[in-house]
Amino acid sequence: MRLALALIASALLIDLVLIQPNHPNALSWRALRLVPLELPVLLLGLLALGRRATWLARLAALALLLMVLVKLADFGVYTAFARGFDPLADMHLLPAGLNLLSGSIGLVGTVVLGLLLMLALAAMAWLLYRALRLWARTGSRLPASARLLAGAIALVFAGLSASEIRTALNGWQGWNPPGAAFTSRLAAEHLRDFSRSRAALAEFRVAAETDPWAGRGGLLAQLGGRDVVIAFIESYGRAAYENPLYAPRHAKTLAEGEAALRQAGLEARSGWLTSPVMGGQSWLAHGALASGLDVSDQTRYRALLTSPRKTLFTLAKDAGYQSVAVAPAIVMPWPEGPQLGFETVLAAADLGYEGLPFNWVTMPDQYTLAAYERLAPQGAPRMTEIALISSHAPWTPVAEMVPWEAIGDGSVFDAQAVAGPTPGEVWANRDTIRDHYGRALDYSVETVLSWAALPRERPPLLIVLGDHQAAGFVSQKGGMDVPVHLIGPPEAVSLFEGWGWSAGLTPDPALASWPMSAFRDRFLEATSRETEEGS
Structure with missing residues (x-):
């Protein structure tokens, strides 16, 4: 019974991370009804791999923590500037935000708030790793047939996730799968937008080099x-x-x-x-x-x-x-x-x-x-x-x-x-x-x-x-x-x-x-x- 409750609690934690909103308009109780397609991929995949997946649990915990930070950055930039976070252009916002925050709540308050945030992120990383490792260790106790079934189901949901991401990124008009691979899609969108930002910046530099008014009288x-x-x-x-x-x-x-x-x-x-x-x-x-x-x-x-x-x-x-x-x-x-x-x-x-x-x-x-x-x-x-x-x-x-x-x-x-x-x-x-x-x-x-x-x-x-x-x-x-x-x-x-x-x-x-x-x-x-x- 204790193991079942621990598995449910760990699954709930990972579910909440996967459905974490990145936009203030999505911060509602309806967000809790989102079905993350990545959840069975992660949990059933760890069950299928067993103890051999401890390294995968570390990697997945790190990736999830990174996406928590990306979503927080998106949320803050959407709130302030009505657009998403662009890592190519927006890293300077951190010191600028700290400067504005210290002007409002003081240097001591800003330092305390920063330390609390760092502690919260460290605790989140530890909890995610423990939750994922629990599923991997539980898989080692299952018979080979059960692990094989878990792996097969994980692959099915991996395919559904890929289909949902493809639909969102390319506007594909084919079958739309149930649920949403929101976090994976968000990561793919940020990678795509990073590439687009680099191309747009190259065009900007060309325009900046030419000036129709230079030399005019x-x-x-x-x-x-x-x-x-x-x-x-x-x-x-x-x-x-x-x-x-x-x-x-x-x-x-x-x-x-x-x-x-x-x-x-x-x-x-x-x-x-x-x-x-x-x-x-x-x-x-x-x-x-x-x-x-x-x-x-x-x-x-x-x-x-x-x-x-x-x-x-x-x-x-x-x-x-x-x-x-x-x-x-x-x-x-x-x-x-x-x-x-x-x-x-x-x-x-x-x-x-x-x-x-x-x-x-x-x-x-x-x-x-x-x-x-x-x-x-x-x-x-x-x-x-x-x-x-x-x-x-x-x-x-x-x-x-x-x-x-x-x-x-x-x-x-x-x-x-x-x-x-x-x-x-x-x-x-x-x-x-x-x-x-x-x-x-x-x-x-x-x-x-x-x-x-x-x-x-x-x-x-x-x-x-x-x-x-x-x-x-x-x-x-x-x-x-x-x-x-x-x-x-x-x-x-x-x-x-x-x-x-x-x-x-x-x-x-x-x-x-x-x-x-x-x-x-x-x-x-x-x-x-x-x-x-x-x-």
Whole structure:
């Protein structure tokens, strides 16, 4: 009886590992009804081989543990970025995630959590090996005829598993077997996708080596030396217009901002871009916009950095502009800055902020914009990228506007920086998360529109856009689309009439979305003059 109970318990453990979901949408009680075709292959195969299969039990335990890790990685990446884990491009997410986690729960909490995870994985490996070895040892007690029957049945299920995997991978329209070899199929899909990623990366490298704008004259000549500011708003996506949780507040913010712009003599046009990412990895969206390439993962980003591809900022330098990056989220060395074409980088330490941080957010957006006005290099016109990060997770505390003349060194924000709930309190409830996200996002939008309407002798051409949608459980609507606004004096905005974008700050929902990688070339076409090459 004890042996029978032990065999049942070990089979249940292996069954749970095989049906472990890799996607948040599959995390339901229905997942328990999945019949894993690999289960009889493993258990009956071990029975058939007996004690000779101890080595196979070790190998199977290692393979199952590896698939547990792959599924956990898939689950996390699907939750954050609405796609599966790509080992070729996503290994950098581990240190980035640890950095964000330590900013939310502290270094000690992160270390403790990491140790607990390692202990859990070690315990899982040990339990899997013991469970599989039990079936192998039990097989050695069976008569040869029973072991032969077990082996025959295992081979039948192995064939069914292969058929199910073939059906899933190749779209075969023949007989679909009962059950699912989910874990084996997932492993096969990841191997296939790894091969596809390598091929796509090779194509990307070829595209990065060629640039139709390299050596062209007349770049940006239509702007007449006007400053250009590209302001990315963190997690500003189409959901702000379509999700009823956010849309009413956002519409009010836009209406007030549009009125202020009109009073300042400025016009606006708005459209949609499709970001290459969702939920995070903002630098990939920045790279796609600047390079005109589909920089959808870290491997492509690295390939871009090592290629001769000219970014929008490199081309602006060729046209006599100063290229500037304002990056309040950069707190460590950033060697990529010059590679992306930036002559001047104003990172967090360069912006002179003396106030308290807003958890992960180093400084509120209003201070970032005020510091840019004070610290930006003078003389030649500027092509500037500004990263606005107040709408970055964990979305607490939510900053509030202060009079522009009261900003000073940023200490005016100290009371706000210690107000409100902790990240742990906000993230304990999804409704609270969404409420704080919506309020933080509209603070960022309100801030940049207020800044745009400040009186200036010669206003810049301002391009305000989202880098990506928030994570799927926060955004819920809008896919990968982000809004983009062109704001400036009428003579500057008129250069883009051919784009067909909507007047004002609310893009038509039916307006076609461009890939974010299309922006660079279309912007250059609208603002440059045809000249002889090199002139």
